[in-house]
Amino acid sequence: MTGSRSKGSRVKGAGAPTVRRSRAIAVRRWAIAVAVYLVAVFHRTSLGVAGLQAADRFSISASQLSVFVLLQLGIYAGMQIPTGILVDRYGPRRLLVVAACTMGLAQLLFAVAESYPMALLARAVLGLGDALTFVSVLRFAAGQFAPRRYPVVVSITGTLGQLGNVVATLPLTALLHGAGWTPTFLGAGLLSLASGAAVYLMLPRAPRLQRRPREAAVLLDSLRGVGRRVNAAWSLAGTRVGFWLHFASMSTSLAFAVLWGLPFMVEGQGLSRNAASTVLLLSVLVAIAVGPPIGYLTGRYPATRVPLAIGVNLATVLGWYAVLLAFSDPMPYWLLVTLVLVMTTGGPISSIGFALARDYNGPAIVGTATGVVNVAGFVAAIVACLSLGWTLDLQGSASLGSYRLAFAVAVTVQALGLAQTVRWWLLTRHWLLRAQEAGKPIPVRIQRHRWDLSR
Known part of the structure; x- marks a missing residue:
């Protein structure tokens, strides 16, 4: 009986550090995914302090300025359900990489755009990348944490994402005033690309999916189901x-x-x-x-x-x-x-x-x-x-x-x-x-x- 207890104690003692290491790894991976969401919120709200400069730069009216939000948020809203289908099909890691790179390229284009149509295109692409982010982060977290911890993780994810909104207020205002339009948004684009690279290099790859026959027909049927x-x-x-x-x-x-x-x-x-x-x-x-x-x-x-x-x-x-x-x-x-x-x-x-x-x-x-x-x-x-x-x-x-x-x-x-x-x-x-x-x-x-x- 004593030997049995001793063996159980050794297993428990050896298993506890393993559990802690696994939990620490999950938290680090989740933090990398959340970083992409934080950057996405920063991109989403950056026009809130750059609106007046945008109106001057592109010589546009108030209603034309509103079209930036129409495109960006409209694409975001319209992509929510399709994003769920995509993340189920291709996994959150791939979508986070695509999202970060898409937002980065959009901000690089916005930085050098000198015409209103080109700026609109940049914000539309930004909305597309933004739309892929939040659902992907939550899906990734669901695979990293136990169900009882998941609601807490979701709450913390939303709170941390708001830090991107913090960066898009005073710091971005100061940067726009000091460095100017093009360097500011070039830096924002490079930051987004860096977050995508971190996801690609540091998050685990999903198991390779076996290709299914008649994939187009399967996708069409799933869309009807949606x-x-x-x-x-x-x-x-x-x-x-x-x-x-x-x-x-x-x-x-x-x-x-x-x-x-x-x-x-x-x-x-x-x-x-x-x-x-x-x-x-x-x-x-x-x-x-x-x-x-x-x-x-x-x-x-x-x-x-x-x-x-x-x-x-x-x-x-x-x-x-x-x-x-x-x-x-x-x-x-x-x-x-x-x-x-x-x-x-x-x-x-x-x-x-x-x-x-x-x-x-x-x-x-x-x-x-x-x-x-x-x-x-x-x-x-x-x-x-x-x-x-x-x-x-x-x-x-x-x-x-x-x-x-x-x-x-x-x-x-x-x-x-x-x-x-x-x-x-x-x-x-x-x-x-x-x-x-x-x-x-x-x-x-x-x-x-x-x-x-x-x-």
Whole structure:
């Protein structure tokens, strides 16, 4: 008996360092993959502080400036479901290499572009590379960590990605001012290529896939299957709540971050570019700080998820309308910062949409439902950016009065998303209450209130 215990002790003692080494290797590999995502977020938001220089460099109007975001985010949104198919077929390592190299080449082209069409092409290619990144990182992490650790890894991945947004504020502003347009974006492109090289050299190769006969026919059949899964996910009220919640939460905040925040604060509010960049940096830091508490709260008390999102969106919409109507002169600095920070919480709040997609869809279509939800916020940001740019062009100026009207139009996009969120939330509650009263299993138990839809 003693010999048996001694042998078990030796196995345990020898196995513990092996487990620790395996875990350390997994963390290092994941960190390399996350570096590509961090660079992607930096590329995605770089135009937020370079928008005014881009307008001068290419001699374009406000609505033409918005087309950069239309292309970049439009391609990103449209590629989410195809990216899932590609990562299943070719593996996350290959897609991360392709993503990093694509974004690097796009930024090199953007650095030397002197015409508006060439710059548009560069941003379109950038959106394509960006679209391949996040899903690939999550898929890679799923293969490196145990299922119980995976939700934590996903949360940390999103938080670390926001560091790319930090780099795209004050540091990028200083670099643009000191080095100029071409050296700055050449450096960004080379950074992306370096991250792709790190993935290629340091991440393990996936097992070689055996070529299948009639590969084109198999791919076509899988595409038809995707269409069926999208229809199945969209038919559920829970998916639509997640879609519209993501739409409302990200619309104004993403449009402000990727393009119109700095021009509004500089041309409309009279801030210096450094002061405006500081506000953007502060907003990113706040988003990083509030993300984990929101995740903990909504995970522990799932019934609070949608009401919390509705409250944040309502505060953002009413706050914007109030200050736009109340101040014909630049608003006080403290009020501007407060408004931006409240709006910024929309980014972390939007992740609630993914939890709803997971809860209300079966395992066979939950990935597709997540992709459907992820499209919503980027579509909303595109609409907000375009409506803002068109409104500025129609007024023919970039004065405070013009920005007030333009942002009122853009915030209306968020208000419409909020109205749809409330509508589908009430419909979903109606379905859940009926199922609960019939004794059927439901994702989250709820209580009936007087404001619920009638039986």
